Amino acid sequence: MTPANENKPQAAAKCPVCGKPAQAEHKPFCSARCADVDLNRWLSGSYAIPAVEDDEDGREGDREA
Numbered sequence: 001m002t003p004a005n006e007n008k009p010q011a012a013a014k015c016p017v018c019g020k021p022a023q024a025e026h027k028p029f030c031s032a033r034c035a036d037v038d039l040n041r042w043l044s045g046s047y048a049i050p051a052v053e054d055d056e057d058g059r060e061g062d063r064e065a
């Protein structure tokens with residue numbers, strides 16, 4: 001309803017990674033690097049399961065017969 005808005009040259013979307021203006025080539029990121037960073041975050045996010053199975057306090061030697 002506000003045609004004044006459509007006259008804008010693509011409002012600069014910001015790179016979600018670093019906040020710089022996104023480049024059309026790397027939308028929505030500013031560079032391939034940031035796209036990569038984001039992807040890595042994504043992946044590490046789903047793999048962010050702390051594997052601390054080594055933390056068990058299994059003392060075997062203190063057992064009472």
Ligand SMILES: [Zn+2]
Nearest residue numbers: 015018030034
């Ligand atoms: Zn960026």
